[in-house]
Amino acid sequence: MLGSLPMADDHDNHRHQDPPSDPALRVKALETLLAQRGYIDPKRIDDLVDHFQNRVGPMNGARVIARAWTDKDYLARLRANATAAIAELGYSGGQGEHMITVENGPKVHNLVVCTLCSCYPVPVLGLPPVWYKSHAYRSRAVREPRAVLEEFGVHLGEDVEVRVWDSTSELRYLVVPERPKGTERMNEVELAAIVTRDCMIGTALVKAPK
Amino acid sequence: MNGAHDMGGMHGFGAVIREENEPVFHAEWEGRVVGIRSELQRFGRNIDRFRSMIEQVRADRYLSIPYYERWLDVTLRDCVERGFITAGERRQIETVGSDEDVEALSSRVKNINVPQTVPASTRGYVRAIITSPAFSIGEVVKARNTHSATHTRLPRYVRGRTGVVLADHGGFVFPDTNARGEGEQPKRLYTVRFTARELWGEDTNARDTVLLDLWEPYLEREA
Numbered sequence: 001m002l003g004s005l006p007m008a009d010d011h012d013n014h015r016h017q018d019p020p021s022d023p024a025l026r027v028k029a030l031e032t033l034l035a036q037r038g039y040i041d042p043k044r045i046d047d048l049v050d051h052f053q054n055r056v057g058p059m060n061g062a063r064v065i066a067r068a069w070t071d072k073d074y075l076a077r078l079r080a081n082a083t084a085a086i087a088e089l090g091y092s093g094g095q096g097e098h099m100i101t102v103e104n105g106p107k108v109h110n111l112v113v114c115t116l117c118s119c120y121p122v123p124v125l126g127l128p129p130v131w132y133k134s135h136a137y138r139s140r141a142v143r144e145p146r147a148v149l150e151e152f153g154v155h156l157g158e159d160v161e162v163r164v165w166d167s168t169s170e171l172r173y174l175v176v177p178e179r180p181k182g183t184e185r186m187n188e189v190e191l192a193a194i195v196t197r198d199c200m201i202g203t204a205l206v207k208a209p210k
Numbered sequence: 211m212n213g214a215h216d217m218g219g220m221h222g223f224g225a226v227i228r229e230e231n232e233p234v235f236h237a238e239w240e241g242r243v244v245g246i247r248s249e250l251q252r253f254g255r256n257i258d259r260f261r262s263m264i265e266q267v268r269a270d271r272y273l274s275i276p277y278y279e280r281w282l283d284v285t286l287r288d289c290v291e292r293g294f295i296t297a298g299e300r301r302q303i304e305t306v307g308s309d310e311d312v313e314a315l316s317s318r319v320k321n322i323n324v325p326q327t328v329p330a331s332t333r334g335y336v337r338a339i340i341t342s343p344a345f346s347i348g349e350v351v352k353a354r355n356t357h358s359a360t361h362t363r364l365p366r367y368v369r370g371r372t373g374v375v376l377a378d379h380g381g382f383v384f385p386d387t388n389a390r391g392e393g394e395q396p397k398r399l400y401t402v403r404f405t406a407r408e409l410w411g412e413d414t415n416a417r418d419t420v421l422l423d424l425w426e427p428y429l430e431r432e433a
Contacts, residue, residue: 021304021305021306021307023237023239023243023276023278023279023282024237024238024239025306025307025308025309025311025312026239026282026286026303026304026306027239027242027243027246027282028239028242028306028309028312029302029303029306029311029312029315029316030246030282030285030286030289030295030303031242031246032312032315032316033295033299033303033315033316033319034246034250034289034294034295036316036319036321037294037319037321037322037324038321038324039249039250039253039294039324040246040249040250041249044245044249045242045245045246045249046245048241048244048245048248048249049235049241049242049244049245052234052235052241052244052245053234053235053241057234097334097335098334098335098336098379115216115217115218115365115367116215116216116217116218116261116363116365117215117261117264118277126234127234127244129228129229129232130227130229130232130236130277131226131227131228131229133277134223134226134227135217135220135223135273136223136224136225136226136227137226138217138218139217139218139219139220139221139222139223140223140226142218142219142367142409142420143218143219143367143409143410145418146415146418148226151225151226152226152228158415158417159417160417161417161418161419162406162415162417162418162419163418163419163420163421164418164419164420164421165421166218166365166420166421166422167423168363168364168365168422168423168424169335169363169379169382169399169423169424169425170257170334170335170382170383171379171399171401171423
């Protein structure tokens with residue numbers, strides 16, 4: 001049913017002279033038509049919006065990291081099969097079907113990008129922020145990751161290897177940041193609270209609370 | 211295709227601008243687009259075809275509209291190609307100027323048969339393949355210098371460059387054929403490590419690396 005494609009969208013080439021209208025109106029018109037025909041149920045769209053706004057997000061990934069920091073057996077399972085280990089905590093689904101974790105250390109820093117679109121591990125991080133999808137990040141992260149990291153406030157020594165993961169396939173990468181010093185007495189829940197989204201993309205380091 | 215989407219290594223896009231306490235959606239319509247697209251996948255899904263259609267948004271428009279507006283453009287096109295709306299309705303949707311226009315459009319809708327839904331796949335994109343690997347872990351390989359006019363996941367910045375195979379992930383759906391409607395034709399997927407120096411020259415840290423997941427047809431043995 002999903003047939004072959006023309007080379008480009010011919011429609012664009014003889015589009016009306018009028019610029020397209022406000023996206024909000026276009027979406028409303030499309031949703032109205034599709035709902036009238038029974039292809040979609042607006043209540044179901046409400047649920048999906050709620051899902052992306054409230055039920056997936058970096059708090060999921062943070063639980064994975066905190067568990068990996070505090071439970072050696074879990075870390076071993078995460079290394080062996082990240083998709084399964086992440087599913088143990090209840091996170092799975094689209095854009096998280098094939099998870100791989102990459103671990104930061106004293107001499108290795110990992111950074112994740114998708115230069116071709118905006119591939120992102122949605123079940124553990126939610127939908128990506130605008131900067132992750134920006135032309136600036138997509139173009140620069142592979143060519144000058146250290147300059148990008150500096151702008152994010154991450155200063156790495158010359159002796160640290162920067163590994164940039166360009167998400168060109170359906171594998172989705174999650175950075176396991178280093179557990180900062182001074183967090184030895186913190187429990188898993190407290191640790192999860194200090195793991196931010198950017199730490200799991202690789203554009204930030206985890207900071208111990210003052 | 212050598213489109214505007216293939217941005218790795220480009221100059222000219224400025225600094226990375228971050229927003230504090232960024233909302234998931236910046237306008238209500240963005241959430242509706244994501245929800246609609248998600249829901250329409252009940253009638254069949256092909257992420258490679260979707261990405262290909264995004265890349266086919268005219269380059270000047272691709273670069274000038276927000277991310278989710280590209281999704282809207284492509285969802286409209288997709289709805290026509292899959293028969294959910296007509297080409298005439300697409301033109302009308304694209305030029306609605308007011309809520310009254312939306313109501314007028316809606317009042318003219320004729321019902322058509324809704325297609326069967328397709329059960330969601332739970333197996334992801336891994337596929338069994340019987341061919342043995344052409345490349346082994348640790349082997350030096352070169353990304354082919356090819357310029358597909360259709361969808362590919364081989365970015366320009368690695369073509370013709372030499373790297374080392376880091377991992378063999380087995381068979382995965384091959385995006386190049388799947389996007390064109392020519393089937394999944396699974397191929398072996400490898401992670402290949404390139405040094406920053408190989409890609410960007412001497413003015414980079416000798417330790418730094420860039421890693422990409424590349425399908426077997428994208429690679430050749432170093433001559």
